[in-house]
Amino acid sequence: MQQWQRRPGFRLVDSIGSSALSSGTLYDKVWDLHQVAELPGGSTQLFIGLHLIHEVTSPQAFTGIRDLGLGVRHPERTVATVDHIVPTSSQARPFADPLAEEMLVTLERNCSEHGITLHGLGSGRQGIVHVIAPELGLTQPGMTVACGDSHTSTHGAFGAIAFGIGTSQVRDVLASQSLAMNKLKVKRIWVAGALQRGVYAKDLVLHVIRQLGVKAGVGYAYEFAGPAIEALSMEERMTICNMAIEGGARCGYVNPDATTFAYLKGREYAPAGEAWARAVAWWSSLASGPEAVFDAEERFDASSIAPTVTWGINPAQAIGVDENVPSLGETEPNERPLTEEAYRYMGLAPGTPIAGLAVDVCFIGSCTNGRLSDLQAAAAVAKGRQVAPGIKAFVVPGSEQVAAAAIAEGLDGLFREAGFEWREPGCSMCLAMNPDRLEGRQISASSSNRNFKGRQGSASGRTLLMSPAMVAAAAINGKVTDVRALLNA
Amino acid sequence: MTNTAFPLGPISSVSGSTVVLPGDDIDTDRIIPARFLKCVSFDGLGAQAFADDRSELKGDHPFDRPEHQGASILLANRNFGCGSSREHAPQALMRWGIRAIVAESYAEIFFGNCLALGIPCLGAEHSVMLAIQAAATAEPSRQFQLDVAAASLSDGQQSWPLELGSGPRQMLLSGQWNGTAQLIANASALEATAARLPYLGSFAAS
Ligand code: SF4
Numbered sequence: 001m002q003q004w005q006r007r008p009g010f011r012l013v014d015s016i017g018s019s020a021l022s023s024g025t026l027y028d029k030v031w032d033l034h035q036v037a038e039l040p041g042g043s044t045q046l047f048i049g050l051h052l053i054h055e056v057t058s059p060q061a062f063t064g065i066r067d068l069g070l071g072v073r074h075p076e077r078t079v080a081t082v083d084h085i086v087p088t089s090s091q092a093r094p095f096a097d098p099l100a101e102e103m104l105v106t107l108e109r110n111c112s113e114h115g116i117t118l119h120g121l122g123s124g125r126q127g128i129v130h131v132i133a134p135e136l137g138l139t140q141p142g143m144t145v146a147c148g149d150s151h152t153s154t155h156g157a158f159g160a161i162a163f164g165i166g167t168s169q170v171r172d173v174l175a176s177q178s179l180a181m182n183k184l185k186v187k188r189i190w191v192a193g194a195l196q197r198g199v200y201a202k203d204l205v206l207h208v209i210r211q212l213g214v215k216a217g218v219g220y221a222y223e224f225a226g227p228a229i230e231a232l233s234m235e236e237r238m239t240i241c242n243m244a245i246e247g248g249a250r251c252g253y254v255n256p257d258a259t260t261f262a263y264l265k266g267r268e269y270a271p272a273g274e275a276w277a278r279a280v281a282w283w284s285s286l287a288s289g290p291e292a293v294f295d296a297e298e299r300f301d302a303s304s305i306a307p308t309v310t311w312g313i314n315p316a317q318a319i320g321v322d323e324n325v326p327s328l329g330e331t332e333p334n335e336r337p338l339t340e341e342a343y344r345y346m347g348l349a350p351g352t353p354i355a356g357l358a359v360d361v362c363f364i365g366s367c368t369n370g371r372l373s374d375l376q377a378a379a380a381v382a383k384g385r386q387v388a389p390g391i392k393a394f395v396v397p398g399s400e401q402v403a404a405a406a407i408a409e410g411l412d413g414l415f416r417e418a419g420f421e422w423r424e425p426g427c428s429m430c431l432a433m434n435p436d437r438l439e440g441r442q443i444s445a446s447s448s449n450r451n452f453k454g455r456q457g458s459a460s461g462r463t464l465l466m467s468p469a470m471v472a473a474a475a476i477n478g479k480v481t482d483v484r485a486l487l488n489a
Numbered sequence: 490m491t492n493t494a495f496p497l498g499p500i501s502s503v504s505g506s507t508v509v510l511p512g513d514d515i516d517t518d519r520i521i522p523a524r525f526l527k528c529v530s531f532d533g534l535g536a537q538a539f540a541d542d543r544s545e546l547k548g549d550h551p552f553d554r555p556e557h558q559g560a561s562i563l564l565a566n567r568n569f570g571c572g573s574s575r576e577h578a579p580q581a582l583m584r585w586g587i588r589a590i591v592a593e594s595y596a597e598i599f600f601g602n603c604l605a606l607g608i609p610c611l612g613a614e615h616s617v618m619l620a621i622q623a624a625a626t627a628e629p630s631r632q633f634q635l636d637v638a639a640a641s642l643s644d645g646q647q648s649w650p651l652e653l654g655s656g657p658r659q660m661l662l663s664g665q666w667n668g669t670a671q672l673i674a675n676a677s678a679l680e681a682t683a684a685r686l687p688y689l690g691s692f693a694a695s
Pocket of ligand 1: 366448
C-alpha cells in the first residue's frame with residue numbers, strides 16, 4: 001500500500017495527546033477522527049480508511065461511478081477479493097456457471113482499470129473478504145472499514161469501526177473515500193466469567209442474540225467487553241463481532257489490547273520497524289477509557305452458557321443444546337407470529353428436544369467460523385471418528401492462507417479420513433451463491449451466521465446454526481449432539 | 490410492475506395505491522433471494538422480488554395479486570429489511586414499482602439503501618400502522634398520498650401521522666439524497682481528515 005501524502009507540520013503526537021482522545025468510547029474517538037464534514041440533512045461525512053470490495057456488490061457501483069464520469073479516489077485504500085460465487089470443488093477457469101464467471105471477469109476488469117489490488121484465486125491470499133483482510137494485517141485498530149457486505153462488523157474485533165454498506169454507498173466510497181453516515185449510540189455488552197470447555201465464541205454470541213433479540217442492536221454499535229471477551233483470541237473476537245449484525249447492531253467492536261497487537265505483529269500490511277511502537281501507542285490510546293459513558297449496557301456471565309443451537313428462522317431463535325424448542329408461552333408476545341412461522345417452516349413442534357434432531361448436511365466454514373482455530377476445534381471432535389452414514393459433511397476453509405495452515409497441520413487428511421469433504425476457500429453454503437446448496441427440505445448443521453428461510457440455496461431448506469465443533473459432532477452422530485459428550489469421551 | 494420513472498431530484502410526495510406485506514422481520518433474503526444476486530446489473534430484479542415467497546404462495550402473494558399491480562406504496566410492520574445489506578433488495582422493490590415504504594420500523598442498512606435510491610421510508614406507530622393496513626386492505630385500489638414534508642399519509646378521507654427524521658426528510662426534500670456529488674465537493678476537508686490519520690502515513694515519525 002502506498003504512503004499517504006502527509007501534510008507538512010503534522011505531528012502524530014497531536015492526535016495522541018488531544019483531549020478528544022483522552023475520554024469517551026473507542027467508537028466516539030474513531031468517529032471524531034474520521035469526521036470530514038457535517039452534511040446538509042444532519043448526517044456526517046465520514047472518511048473510510050479501508051474499503052473492501054468483492055464481486056457481488058461492486059459491479060453496479062463501478063457502473064455508477066462510470067456513469068457519473070468519476071474515478072476511484074483512493075485505489076490504494078481499496079482492496080478486492082472474490083469469495084461469494086467461487087465454486088469450492090474445482091476453481092478452474094472459466095467457471096462452469098457462466099454468471100459466476102461473468103461476475104469475476106467484471107471484478108477483474110474493474111480492478112485493473114482502476115488500479116485496485118485484487119487478491120484473486122491462486123494468489124495465496126484469496127478468501128472470504130472478512131477472513132483475508134485481518135489475516136493480511138489490512139484491518140487495524142482505529143480504522144473505519146466499509147464493505148458492501150453486512151458482516152463487515154467482523155473487523156471490529158480489532159477496535160476498528162467497521163460496517164456493511166449498500167451498493168450506492170460502495171459507489172460513494174469509490175468516488176470519495178467517504179460516506180454520509182449517522183452516528184450510532186454505543187451499547188456495552190459486558191461478559192464476565194469464562195467459557196467452559198466445549199463452549200465457544202459462537203455459543204457466546206448466539207446466547208447474547210438469543211437473550212437480546214435480533215432488534216436490540218438497531219441504532220447501536222455493540223462494544224463487547226469484560227473478562228470473558230478479553231480472554232478471547234482474535235479469531236474468537238472476530239466470530240463475536242461478525243454476528244453483531246445478527247443482533248441488529250451495524251457494528252460491534254472489542255477494544256484493542258495486547259492480544260490484538262500480538263496478532264497483527266509481522267502481518268504483511270501491519271506497521272513494521274520503527275513505526276510499530278508508534279502504531280501501538282496510537283492504537284492503545286483509542287480504547288474506551290474507564291470514564292467512558294455508554295448509552296446502554298447489558299451484562300452476561302460466560303460460565304453459564306451451554307453450547308447453543310438455533311432451532312428457528314432467525315439467529316435469536318436459539319436454545320442451549322440441552323433445551324427444548326420453546327413453547328409459545330415462553331416467547332415474547334410480539335415474537336409469537338414469528339415463532340409459529342418457525343415451527344411450521346422448521347417442522348418442529350414446541351417441546352421437542354433439540355439434541356437428537358437428525359440432520360442431512362454438515363457445513364463448516366464461513367466468515368463467522370472458517371478460520372484456522374475453527375477448523376482445529378472441529379478437527380479435535382472429528383479425529384479418529386467417522387461421519388455417520390448418509391450425512392454429507394464438508395469443510396470450506398475461509399481463505400487460501402487458512403487452507404495452507406490447516407494442510408500444514410494435516411487437518412485436510414484428518415477430515416478426509418473421518419469422511420468429510422475438504423474444499424477450496426470461499427463463502428460456499430453460507431448463502432449458496434455457488435454450487436454448494438441444500439436440496440429440498442434438507443436440514444443443515446452449519447457454522448455460518450444466518451438461518452433465514454431459503455438462506456442455504458433451497459427455498460425450503462433448513463439451517464441449524466452452531467459452533468464448528470458442534471457441527472462436527474452433528475456430522476459424527478448424524479444428529480444434533482452436545483459436543484461436550486464427545487470431548488470428554 | 491410499473492413503468493414509473495425512477496426517483497430523481499427533490500421528493501416531496503409519493504402517491505398511488507398500496508401493497509400490504511404483513512409480518513415482522515421481513516429480511517432481505519426474502520425480498521430478493523441470494524441466487525438472484527448473481528448479476529452485474531440490477532435491471533432484471535423487479536420480476537424477482539419475493540421470488541421464493543411468491544412461488545410458495547402460488548400466485549396469492551401480495552406482489553402477485555392483480556389488485557396490487559401498479560402499487561407504489563409498500564406497507565409493512567416491524568424491522569423491515571433486516572438481514573443482508575444487499576442493495577439488490579430496495580432495487581428489486583423499486584424496479585417492481587415501489588416508490589415509498591411505510592412500516593413500523595426498519596433495519597438500518599436497508600433504510601440507508603432506500604434513502605440513497607430516493608425511496609422514502611417512513612415510520613408509523615403500531616396502532617397507526619394497523620389502521621393504515623386495514624384501510625388499504627379494505628379497498629386495494631384506494632389511492633394514498635404520502636407527504637414527505639409533513640410526514641403523513643392520507644387517503645383523501647383520513648390522514649395518519651408518520652415519522653421521518655429531520656435529516657432524511659431534508660435530504661429527500663432538497664434532492665440531496667443522491668449525495669455522491671456532495672461528498673466529492675468536500676475535497677479539501679477530505680484531505681484534512683486524511684492528514685490527521687496516522688495509519689494513512691504508515692505511522693511515519695513526526
Ligand atoms: S461467508 Fe457468508 S456471511 Fe460471510 S461474507 Fe460470505 S456469504 Fe457473507
